[in-house]
Amino acid sequence: MIQLIRGFKDILPAEVALWQHIERTAVALFAAFGFDEIRVPIMEKTELFARGIGEDTDIVEKEMYTLEDRGGERLTLRPEATASIVRAYIQHKLYADDPLRKLYTIGPMFRRERPQKGRYRQFYQIDVEAFGMAGPYIDAQMIHMLHLFFQRLGVSRSLAHLNSLGCPVCRPRFREALSGLLAQVEEKLCADCRRRQARNPLRVLDCKVPTCREAVADAPAIVDYLCDDCRQHFNSVTESLARLGVPFELNKRLVRGLDYYTRTTFEIQTDLLGAQSAVAGGGRYDGLVETLGGPATPAIGFAVGFDRLVEILGQRLKVEAPKPALFIAALGEKARREAFYWCAALAAAGIYVEMEHGDKSLKAQMKRADRLGAARVLIVGEAELASGKANLRDMATKAQSEIALDGVAEKLEQTLKP
Numbered sequence: 058m059i060q061l062i063r064g065f066k067d068i069l070p071a072e073v074a075l076w077q078h079i080e081r082t083a084v085a086l087f088a089a090f091g092f093d094e095i096r097v098p099i100m101e102k103t104e105l106f107a108r109g110i111g112e113d114t115d116i117v118e119k120e121m122y123t124l125e126d127r128g129g130e131r132l133t134l135r136p137e138a139t140a141s142i143v144r145a146y147i148q149h150k151l152y153a154d155d156p157l158r159k160l161y162t163i164g165p166m167f168r169r170e171r172p173q174k175g176r177y178r179q180f181y182q183i184d185v186e187a188f189g190m191a192g193p194y195i196d197a198q199m200i201h202m203l204h205l206f207f208q209r210l211g212v213s214r215s216l217a218h219l220n221s222l223g224c225p226v227c228r229p230r231f232r233e234a235l236s237g238l239l240a241q242v243e244e245k246l247c248a249d250c251r252r253r254q255a256r257n258p259l260r261v262l263d264c265k266v267p268t269c270r271e272a273v274a275d276a277p278a279i280v281d282y283l284c285d286d287c288r289q290h291f292n293s294v295t296e297s298l299a300r301l302g303v304p305f306e307l308n309k310r311l312v313r314g315l316d317y318y319t320r321t322t323f324e325i326q327t328d329l330l331g332a333q334s335a336v337a338g339g340g341r342y343d344g345l346v347e348t349l350g351g352p353a354t355p356a357i358g359f360a361v362g363f364d365r366l367v368e369i370l371g372q373r374l375k376v377e378a379p380k381p382a383l384f385i386a387a388l389g390e391k392a393r394r395e396a397f398y399w400c401a402a403l404a405a406a407g408i409y410v411e412m413e414h415g416d417k418s419l420k421a422q423m424k425r426a427d428r429l430g431a432a433r434v435l436i437v438g439e440a441e442l443a444s445g446k447a448n449l450r451d452m453a454t455k456a457q458s459e460i461a462l463d464g465v466a467e468k469l470e471q472t473l474k475p
């Protein structure tokens with residue numbers, strides 16, 4: 058039998074209720090904050106990600122699913138959504154009517170990472186982006202919205218880690234100070250860090266290798282190097298978060314290696330899966346729209362790791378799949394035929410009804426009704442059809458009531474309407 062690809066997974070019906078619950082929670086909340094959904098393709102020209110994510114990132118260097126199609130074009134399954142949304146923003150001139158656009162998308166992303174527990178090569182993200190707002194309030198709003206999102210899902214122990222990456226005015230001073238320190242500890246750094254240190258010293262700060270972490274433990278904090286504008290921006294963000302009641306702490310290790318990332322950068326961490334780990338991350342990227350060929354446009358975004366969220370919530374939150382309002386236990390071919398049309402009428406009226414399609418005993422049908430969690434059972438056989446009356450049983454109370462079969466679908470619709 059043909060198995061699915063290693064690192065990929067099926068989301069089975071039993072799990073889907075939780076996925077839908079998370080999606081509904083996100084959609085309702087984002088709408089209240091004025092975000093519109095956008096759907097972008099899962100495949101783009103490789104060049105978009107090389108430029109949009111950066112040539113010397115792990116994603117672009119090692120993890121992309123890239124292929125050459127029959128026309129010889131190099132295409133890549135999207136490893137994240139931001140580059141595609143920025144492309145769409147530029148390509149469709151979404152800035153023309155109003156440069157302020159707040160967008161989100163939910164869907165699969167692809168990275169060829171080493172398969173390990175809880176990590177998939179097709180994984181899902183909730184991705185949110187806001188364009189055209191340079192001021193600090195949109196930063197605070199997005200972190201606040203993320204906080205509310207996790208609260209509504211019952212992830213109460215979440216904490217926002219915050220840092221500022223400065224701007225082209227103040228970051229070079231920090232880079233210089235950091236490079237000075239790195240030159241002193243160079244022999245303690247891993248091979249990746251040594252290679253990247255000259256071009257991209259900031260990335261050494263978020264290297265996960267323990268010796269690297271130790272080597273940069275006393276590294277300067279970028280927030281001590283911010284220019285006045287960046288400092289004011291960052292202070293406004295933290296003040297707003299405090300007033301909104303969003304728990305946060307400063308984290309000087311939180312950095313991004315690419316030049317177009319600016320100012321506020323953040324992660325939402327939780328300890329619900331044991332060790333502290335990030336379930337969402339994002340930040341300001343004021344330079345990206347221009348880098349990808351659009352007009353200079355400030356922007357900020359974040360992505361939530363959907364699979365990790367499911368993993369956390371799966372242990373804590375029981376989301377029930379819908380249960381039938383009615384099960385029709387039909388005995389004999391004639392009763393089954395009638396039941397089929399009653400089911401059709403009730404489903405058309407928006408009521409979930411199940412019936413047995415095979416020739417099963419009443420006992421077997423009652424068992425199935427019970428397993429499905431049906432609220433009521435209507436029992437119809439030859440005798441009921443002859444007398445024109447049948448019993449409607451409430452499965453919780455076991456109470457039975459008689460119902461006339463003439464116009465029964467309409468009557469049931471009245472009784473069962475939620």
Ligand SMILES: [Zn+2]
Pocket residue numbers: 223224225226227228283284285286287288
């Ligand atoms: Zn600055």
Ligand SMILES: [Zn+2]
Pocket residue numbers: 246247248249250261264265266269
């Ligand atoms: Zn390292």
